[in-house]
Amino acid sequence: MQLADRVRLGLAVAAAKAVTAVVRGLRLGAASVLPGEIARRLHPRMLSLLCQQVKHGVILVVGTNGKTTTSLLLRTILEKSGYRVIHNETGANLLNGLITALLAETNVIGQLNRDFAILEVDENVLPLVLKACRPRFILGLNLFRDQLDRYGEVDTISKRWQDTIQPLPNDTVIVLNGDDPTLSFLGQQLPQKVLCFGLSEPELYLDAIPHAVDSIYCPSCGHLLDYAGVYLSHLGDYHCPNCGFHKSKPALDSQDWPQILIGVYNKYNTLAAGLVATEIGIATDLIFEAIKNFRAAFGRAEELTVQGKHIRILLSKNPVGMNETIRAVKQIQQSGQSSTTLIVLNDRIPDGTDVSWIWDVDTEPLMAGGGTLIVSGDRVFDMALRLNYSHCELDTNGKPEKLIIEADLEKAIATALALTPADKTLHILPTYSAMLEVRQVLTGRKIL
Amino acid sequence: MELTIGWLYPTLMSTYGDRGNVICLQRRCQWRGIGVKILPLDRETEADRLETVDVIVGGGAQDRQQEIVMRDLKGAKVERLRQKIEQGTPGVFTCGSPQLLGHYYEPALGEKIEGLGILDLVSKHPGFNARRCIGNVVFEITASPLAAELSAMLGEKPVVIGFENHGGRTYLNSTAPLGRVIQGYGNNGQDKTEGAFYRHAIATYSHGPLLPKNPFIADWLIQTALREKYQQEISLTKLDDTLARSAREALFKRLELTTAAKSA
Numbered sequence: 001m002q003l004a005d006r007v008r009l010g011l012a013v014a015a016a017k018a019v020t021a022v023v024r025g026l027r028l029g030a031a032s033v034l035p036g037e038i039a040r041r042l043h044p045r046m047l048s049l050l051c052q053q054v055k056h057g058v059i060l061v062v063g064t065n066g067k068t069t070t071s072l073l074l075r076t077i078l079e080k081s082g083y084r085v086i087h088n089e090t091g092a093n094l095l096n097g098l099i100t101a102l103l104a105e106t107n108v109i110g111q112l113n114r115d116f117a118i119l120e121v122d123e124n125v126l127p128l129v130l131k132a133c134r135p136r137f138i139l140g141l142n143l144f145r146d147q148l149d150r151y152g153e154v155d156t157i158s159k160r161w162q163d164t165i166q167p168l169p170n171d172t173v174i175v176l177n178g179d180d181p182t183l184s185f186l187g188q189q190l191p192q193k194v195l196c197f198g199l200s201e202p203e204l205y206l207d208a209i210p211h212a213v214d215s216i217y218c219p220s221c222g223h224l225l226d227y228a229g230v231y232l233s234h235l236g237d238y239h240c241p242n243c244g245f246h247k248s249k250p251a252l253d254s255q256d257w258p259q260i261l262i263g264v265y266n267k268y269n270t271l272a273a274g275l276v277a278t279e280i281g282i283a284t285d286l287i288f289e290a291i292k293n294f295r296a297a298f299g300r301a302e303e304l305t306v307q308g309k310h311i312r313i314l315l316s317k318n319p320v321g322m323n324e325t326i327r328a329v330k331q332i333q334q335s336g337q338s339s340t341t342l343i344v345l346n347d348r349i350p351d352g353t354d355v356s357w358i359w360d361v362d363t364e365p366l367m368a369g370g371g372t373l374i375v376s377g378d379r380v381f382d383m384a385l386r387l388n389y390s391h392c393e394l395d396t397n398g399k400p401e402k403l404i405i406e407a408d409l410e411k412a413i414a415t416a417l418a419l420t421p422a423d424k425t426l427h428i429l430p431t432y433s434a435m436l437e438v439r440q441v442l443t444g445r446k447i448l
Numbered sequence: 449m450e451l452t453i454g455w456l457y458p459t460l461m462s463t464y465g466d467r468g469n470v471i472c473l474q475r476r477c478q479w480r481g482i483g484v485k486i487l488p489l490d491r492e493t494e495a496d497r498l499e500t501v502d503v504i505v506g507g508g509a510q511d512r513q514q515e516i517v518m519r520d521l522k523g524a525k526v527e528r529l530r531q532k533i534e535q536g537t538p539g540v541f542t543c544g545s546p547q548l549l550g551h552y553y554e555p556a557l558g559e560k561i562e563g564l565g566i567l568d569l570v571s572k573h574p575g576f577n578a579r580r581c582i583g584n585v586v587f588e589i590t591a592s593p594l595a596a597e598l599s600a601m602l603g604e605k606p607v608v609i610g611f612e613n614h615g616g617r618t619y620l621n622s623t624a625p626l627g628r629v630i631q632g633y634g635n636n637g638q639d640k641t642e643g644a645f646y647r648h649a650i651a652t653y654s655h656g657p658l659l660p661k662n663p664f665i666a667d668w669l670i671q672t673a674l675r676e677k678y679q680q681e682i683s684l685t686k687l688d689d690t691l692a693r694s695a696r697e698a699l700f701k702r703l704e705l706t707t708a709a710k711s712a
Contacts, residue, residue: 145463154510155510155511155512156511211458211462211467213459216459217460217512217513217516222512222515222516224491353582353583353584354464354582354611354613354655355611356464356465356466356468356611356655356656356657357464357465358465359465359466359467359468359471359657359660360462360465360467379695379698380698381691381694381695381698382661382695384691384694384695385660385661385691385692385695386468386660388691389468389471389472389475389660391475392475392478392479
């Protein structure tokens with residue numbers, strides 16, 4: 001780094017650190033975005049200068065669902081192996097959030113002394129990040145439709161990834177979910193070393209392809225893909241009967257792997273982190289140990305005990321995510337451990353302002369089982385309406401008997417807790433901003 | 449009594465929750481004891497199957513998926529679809545679907561895509577630098593005779609609430625607009641028109657999805673489908689729409705449209 005760069009970097013870092021101190025001192029929040037924004041304005045090459053200093057390299061984690069959980073597992077594995085790791089753990093995954101996270105670990109003159117940086121990156125921001133940062137790994141988890149009001153469509157995003165990854169140096173390692181046709185195809189177009197993870201457990205196939213898919217057509221020729229089976233959404237075992245496109249062979253056998261938390265989606269998160277760790281050279285028994293002892297990130301199958309009741313919070317922010325959390329809840333319900341579910345639907349900027357996605361969710365199983373359903377959030381009536389339309393029989397008063405509508409979140413949580421027997425689990429399915437609110441009510445403290 | 453809902457390309461044209469329109473029609477039939485079948489009209493469906501359809505539903509698509517549909521909708525299939533709409537089979541077509549039913553769609557990139565020419569309208573994407581039309585949309589249905597029929601059912605002016613999310617802009621020629629925009633962009637953000645109405649076909653940019661929060665349109669579709677099929681007037685059992693009303697009220701209140709909507 002040149003002297004002028006170093007001086008300017010030092011100044012920008014000092015300014016940003018001062019902002020962090022003020023924001024935290026005045027208890028305005030956790031300062032997860034603003035310091036980065038200020039530093040970026042003061043030094044446009046901030047991200048680049050910070051990334052260069054990471055000793056063993058930067059790992060970028062992209063995908064619609066699972067970024068936070070996967071990053072946290074990978075970080076845990078690396079730390080257990082003795083590495084010092086930075087991670088934008090608050091989930092702030094736009095440019096300013098990445099810079100803020102890196103800045104937090106620098107000294108006052110902007111020196112960064114870390115082995116790895118794990119950066120969760122918003123799928124739309126990846127091209128911008130790649131302009132500033134030469135990662136050692138890019139980990140692509142999946143691409144589902146999500147927040148179409150902000151982002152546009154899956155195909156467009158994948159094409160932009162391809163265009164920005166292609167020119168990167170050949171020693172960049174690309175790790176992708178091979179069960180996702182869009183990503184598998186992307187990998188087959190890249191000149192870099194590409195490793196794929198995926199499931200090889202046909203006993204987990206779904207009975208039918210769910211409605212919430214948009215990538216069951218061949219990314220190469222547009223023909224309908226032929227699926228031997230689907231694990232979730234459009235992730236599965238497929239090939240194209242027309243042009244011969246087929247899924248890339250996984251670099252590890254999922255049958256040999258334990259998993260973190262609950263749900264099929266967490267099998268993918270486990271394999272993703274596991275494959276990167278393996279490629280870095282970490283021993284399998286150490287990785288398995290970290291998987292066994294893993295504790296959830298906030299709101300992602302996170303477990304709490306409040307008023308003596310066991311609670312599990314399952315972030316549900318898009319059709320695929322919610323289909324999978326419903327699947328996990330139903331499984332637990334069938335084993336008799338749960339009877340109460342609270343769904344909280346918000347429509348703020350972090351959630352996406354369009355709530356029509358709830359009609360792509362298969363809510364029918366929730367209404368079919370026993371137990372109590374409580375709905376809350378900014379769009380409580382939209383959610384209630386969706387649930388109501390999951391019934392093919394209409395009972396006498398026109399409302400499902402087990403549906404409780406409570407717009408006030410605190411009251412909704414209190415009701416849900418009161419209706420949960422002491423030995424059972426209360427499941428809460430919130431959108432992103434709703435998840436933060438729920439945690440605040442349950443734990444009495446802010447996290448962002 | 450039984451109705452068959454023909455669902456245009458369910459896996460290709462249902463990006464934005466438009467499946468809700470099919471669910472809404474299906475349930476409102478079931479709740480009334482009217483038999484209902486859902487017939488997916490996809491690439492594997494023979495053109496003749498269209499004959500059995502009593503009400504048609506088409507949703508929005510991503511650009512690539514829309515192109516696949518345009519490639520498939522040719523020859524006998526198009527003719528049958530045109531006949532159905534001309535003969536008065538009711539239908540609801542959202543977002544990409546009206547673009548498909550017009551003369552052509554000019555995407556931001558690439559060649560003009562020919563439409564079916566059933567509706568006298570054209571759609572154009574003004575380029576990537578233009579803003580997408582995104583947000584809650586509220587409009588009053590003005591198309592004749594639909595507006596009068598809905599008013600009679602409702603006892604008040606039919607005001608629709610939904611969510612629009614489109615890059616393309618639609619310009620109507622001789623086809624009548626479905627309604628007049630109260631809040632949002634509508635067809636093109638300029639002339640205050642929203643959607644189009646032809647025979648018994650409703651075309652709109654309004655997702656949300658359209659029908660669950662505007663159940664009077666769902667009931668109009670069901671009633672029209674029954675009338676066309678059985679050639680007699682059939683009155684529908686009233687359903688409890690308290691939840692839909694509450695959802696509408698909540699949004700009107702947030703958009704500060706309580707009075708505007710009622711006096712619209």
